[in-house]
Amino acid sequence: MTTNYNISSYCHIKNHQVSLNGSVVFSEEHSSFSEFIKAAYKAQETKYPKFFKMDYLSKLAFLAADILLKNQSLDSEKENNIALVFSNKASSLDTDILHQKAIQHKDNYYPSPAVFVYTLPNICLGEISIKYKLYSENSFFIFERFSADHLFTYSTNLLDTNKAESVLCGWVELEGENYEAFLYMVSKEGAIEHNKQNIITLYNT
Amino acid sequence: MEDLKQELKENIIEQLNLEDMSVEDIADDDMLFGDGLALDSIDALELIVMLDKNYGIKLTDPKEGRAIFESINTMAAYITEHRSK
Numbered sequence: 515m516t517t518n519y520n521i522s523s524y525c526h527i528k529n530h531q532v533s534l535n536g537s538v539v540f541s542e543e544h545s546s547f548s549e550f551i552k553a554a555y556k557a558q559e560t561k562y563p564k565f566f567k568m569d570y571l572s573k574l575a576f577l578a579a580d581i582l583l584k585n586q587s588l589d590s591e592k593e594n595n596i597a598l599v600f601s602n603k604a605s606s607l608d609t610d611i612l613h614q615k616a617i618q619h620k621d622n623y624y625p626s627p628a629v630f631v632y633t634l635p636n637i638c639l640g641e642i643s644i645k646y647k648l649y650s651e652n653s654f655f656i657f658e659r660f661s662a663d664h665l666f667t668y669s670t671n672l673l674d675t676n677k678a679e680s681v682l683c684g685w686v687e688l689e690g691e692n693y694e695a696f697l698y699m700v701s702k703e704g705a706i707e708h709n710k711q712n713i714i715t716l717y718n719t
Numbered sequence: 720m721e722d723l724k725q726e727l728k729e730n731i732i733e734q735l736n737l738e739d740m741s742v743e744d745i746a747d748d749d750m751l752f753g754d755g756l757a758l759d760s761i762d763a764l765e766l767i768v769m770l771d772k773n774y775g776i777k778l779t780d781p782k783e784g785r786a787i788f789e790s791i792n793t794m795a796a797y798i799t800e801h802r803s804k
Contacts, residue, residue, distance in 0.1 A: 552738075566738035567761075624772045627764035628735070 519673055522704030523585065524684075524716050525578045527554070527695040534581055536719055547691050551577060560584070562645060569609040569632035570693075572641050575600060575686040578695040579642045582682060586699070588646065597678035598639045598652040599668050600697075602687040605656050606635045638686065651677050660685045660696070662713040669700050670708070685717070723795045734769055735762050747791045755790075763788060775803035 526533045532540040532554050540557045542550050551573045555565055560580050568576060579598075588594050609632045616625045631637065636654035643652065651672055655664065669681040680701035687694045696717050700708050706716070728742045731751075735758065749755040752763070766788055770776040776798065778784055787797045 563737075563739060566736040624768055626768060628761050631761060 517674065517702070519670065519700050519702060519708040520704030521706040521708050521712065521716065522680075522699045522701060523582055524696070524698035525581045526719065527574060527578050528693065532558075532577070532581065534585075539581070547688075547693050558584075564641070564644075567628065568638075568641055569606070569612075569629070571602075571606060571608060571635060571686065571688045572632060572638040574688050574693055574695050575638035575697075576641050576645070578684075578686065578697045579682060580645070582697055582699055583642075583646050590647070594646060594648055595650050595679040596646070596648055597650045597669070597672045597681045597683075598642060598648065599655075599665060599672070599681055599683035600635075600639060600653070601655040601657050601661065601665065601685050602635065603656065603658060604687055604689040606633050606637070608688050608690065609633055642682075660717055662710045662717065666708070666710045666713055673700065720795055720799060723798060724791050727791055727794055727798075730769060730773065731756075731766075734765055745791060747795075749790055751788050751790060751794075766794075770798070773804075774798050774801075776801050 523535055530541055530543050530545060530550055531538050540554045542553050545553065547570060551570070555573070555577055558577065558581060560577075565573065565576060583596075609629060613625060613629050613633050616629065617623055635656070636652070639652040639654055642648065643650075653668070655661075657664065665683050669683050672678045672681055680699055682697060682699055684697035685694065686697070698713070698716060706712055724747055725742065728745045731737065731745070732740055732742065737756070740756075745756065752758050763784060767778050767784060770778060778787070787793055
């Protein structure tokens with residue numbers, strides 16, 4: 515027997531706007547990504563100094579996840595079995611380029627440890643897991659484009675096999691000033707049926 | 720020495736992305752790790768790179784860092800004695 519799952523909430527960060535369940539909760543036009551994400555973080559009143567040490571991809575993923583997870587009424591004393599399934603196209607290229615610049619010239623060879631540790635895309639999953647004490651399954655996939663098909667199949671499988679009670683999944687893409695995060699929560703709760711068509715519809719909202 | 724301490728505080732805030740801190744928040748004898756500024760192991764590596772890049776000091780023994788990076792006072796004293804640029 516197949517269990518039906520639902521999407522309980524979703525978050526977009528793109529085009530200088532942060533939205534939760536389709537409603538804009540923060541916007542700041544005419545700002546660079548650096549300025550925008552810092553202002554959005556401050557507006558969310560998430561007191562987490564380590565945010566400022568993260569690379570841009572992690573900041574983007576962390577903020578989108580934080581907006582969803584802070585509304586989940588999680589018990590901080592309890593282990594939360596929320597799997598993370600993220601994807602994007604550019605991997606950690608934005609930070610890889612920064613690292614490459616630091617090691618480009620032999621006579622000015624000063625690689626930054628703080629940059630180097632972010633030269634993998636799945637580090638952003640670790641940042642979210644540390645903040646929310648998640649010891650659950652996590653995966654980061656690289657695709658040519660957003661794949662509702664893969665996210666649906668993978669998250670459904672995690673839930674069907676009791677690997678997770680809920681799944682936070684989606685797309686976090688960042689390359690230079692081009693950025694886009696779309697994350698959503700899947701579990702037995704929620705009003706939107708978890709299916710490929712609904713994922714695509716929400717993604718394009 | 721006072722100029723060097725000021726420079727170190729500015730560099731530490733910038734290099735370690737201590738966004739919510741200002742130079743005035745760091746006392747010369749504040750512990751940089753542990754209960755003080757609560758810097759972490761990656762910050763320690765960044766400080767080692769900073770010594771090399773800005774002052775031409777290469778730390779070969781990581782254990783040395785524990786004493787050197789205790790506070791702004793200890794960093795400034797070590798740099799003053801060992802700097803090559």
